[in-house]
Amino acid sequence: MIRDQKLWAWHIVAGLIILVLLGLHMVTMHLEGLVPLRVLNPVVGKAPIDWENVVARGKAVTMPVIYVLLLGAALFHGLYGFTNIVREANPPRWLARTVTALAVVVGLGLFALGSWAAVAAHLLARKL
Amino acid sequence: MSEMTKVTYRIRRYDPNRDAAPHYETYTIDYTPGLTVLEGLWRIKETLAPDLVWRASCRMGVCGSCGMLINGMARLACNTQISDLGTDQLVLAPLPNFDIIRDLVPDLMPMIRTHQELHPYLVREDGGEQEGPTGEYYQSVHDLEQYLQFSYCIKCACCMAACPTMATDPTYAGPMPLAQVQRYNADSRDGGFGVREEAVAGERGPWRCHYAGECSRVCPKGVDPAKAIQLLKRQMVLDYFGLRRAKCPSKLVEKPANPKRREGIPEAPKPTV
Numbered sequence: 370m371i372r373d374q375k376l377w378a379w380h381i382v383a384g385l386i387i388l389v390l391l392g393l394h395m396v397t398m399h400l401e402g403l404v405p406l407r408v409l410n411p412v413v414g415k416a417p418i419d420w421e422n423v424v425a426r427g428k429a430v431t432m433p434v435i436y437v438l439l440l441g442a443a444l445f446h447g448l449y450g451f452t453n454i455v456r457e458a459n460p461p462r463w464l465a466r467t468v469t470a471l472a473v474v475v476g477l478g479l480f481a482l483g484s485w486a487a488v489a490a491h492l493l494a495r496k497l
Numbered sequence: 498m499s500e501m502t503k504v505t506y507r508i509r510r511y512d513p514n515r516d517a518a519p520h521y522e523t524y525t526i527d528y529t530p531g532l533t534v535l536e537g538l539w540r541i542k543e544t545l546a547p548d549l550v551w552r553a554s555c556r557m558g559v560c561g562s563c564g565m566l567i568n569g570m571a572r573l574a575c576n577t578q579i580s581d582l583g584t585d586q587l588v589l590a591p592l593p594n595f596d597i598i599r600d601l602v603p604d605l606m607p608m609i610r611t612h613q614e615l616h617p618y619l620v621r622e623d624g625g626e627q628e629g630p631t632g633e634y635y636q637s638v639h640d641l642e643q644y645l646q647f648s649y650c651i652k653c654a655c656c657m658a659a660c661p662t663m664a665t666d667p668t669y670a671g672p673m674p675l676a677q678v679q680r681y682n683a684d685s686r687d688g689g690f691g692v693r694e695e696a697v698a699g700e701r702g703p704w705r706c707h708y709a710g711e712c713s714r715v716c717p718k719g720v721d722p723a724k725a726i727q728l729l730k731r732q733m734v735l736d737y738f739g740l741r742r743a744k745c746p747s748k749l750v751e752k753p754a755n756p757k758r759r760e761g762i763p764e765a766p767k768p769t770v
Contacts, residue, residue, distance in 0.1 A: 374694070374699075377730070
């Protein structure tokens with residue numbers, strides 16, 4: 370049995386990862402005028418969502434790594450939080466176990482799909 | 498409320514041998530300045546309802562026996578002045594989140610059992626020293642402050658009654674036992690973090706607490722169980738990642754080799770008993 374201590378510890382770590390990476394996203398996409406990050410927006414004179422910058426970012430190996438990390442952290446943080454909220458309602462044991470099992474299956478499925486999309490986008494960008 | 502002359506108690510009554518379900522009964526008594534809720538209960542028992550049952554002992558907020566729900570808030574009846582409630586209408590009920598034994602008496606045994614299971618005592622390798630002490634352990638004022646406020650807990654169960662997680666999660670240990678885990682973990686004389694961690698690492702541990710803070714609000718002794726639970730969470734997360742600063746239980750203070758009495762200190766009076 371995975372003890373709640375481990376799950377909670379990783380829940381906190383996942384929250385910190387989300388905080389850092391979403392902060393990076395905000396700076397890159399929405400605060401480009403204030404904090405220009407040339408590493409992530411390399412094409413000068415173009416907006417962060419312009420095609421040139423999107424392709425340039427997509428070519429970097431770090432991007433799929435960041436996407437996969439953010440995806441894993443967000444899925445774990447969100448789904449563990451969701452199962453905890455369900456348990457707050459004091460469901461029967463079988464229902465709590467079913468919800469947990471569903472969260473694991475859905476989480477792993479979405480993680481696989483999202484990871485494939487991130488890697489595929491990177492490979493596509495490198496061909497352009 | 499200086500004009501108050503009468504006070505009305507609406508008390509939830511339940512005798513499992515007689516009643517199918519709890520019900521409320523109303524009693525009106527004379528009010529005198531300084532009357533506490535507990536003293537009012539004694540007056541009702543003496544004059545109106547001799548079969549009314551509650552639990553009380555010290556009458557001074559020390560023993561923690563008379564915890565009950567007073568106008569919707571878990572309090573000690575002995576510690577609550579009626580004049581402080583701002584009304585002459587009192588509604589009393591047993592502490593929620595516990596089974597009722599009778600009238601205002603909750604069954605606190607589940608809490609006591611959980612408390613026992615979490616090792617609420619100093620865990621050391623020199624167990625014999627605790628059974629037959631030969632000296633004192635080192636402990637600085639700073640060390641003492643790490644756990645002192647949590648040691649003021651009188652196990653009155655008001656925090657357990659106020660906790661919303663206790664109301665919905667039967668597996669949760671509750672604020673009192675978890676605060677006592679932190680109380681002993683934070684004690685510089687203790688070396689039992691590991692055994693207590695094993696006891697609370699699962700679903701009855703501090704993880705279900707979402708910091709409503711009601712336990713700290715109702716505590717009649719000013720203890721902050723919510724803070725203790727957050728500190729416990731932090732220590733356990735750090736320990737999981739191997740980042741917790743492990744402490745050695747403090748050692749015995751060595752006795753001075755040649756103790757010499759300072760001049761000018763008078764002799765203690767001889768025992769009279």
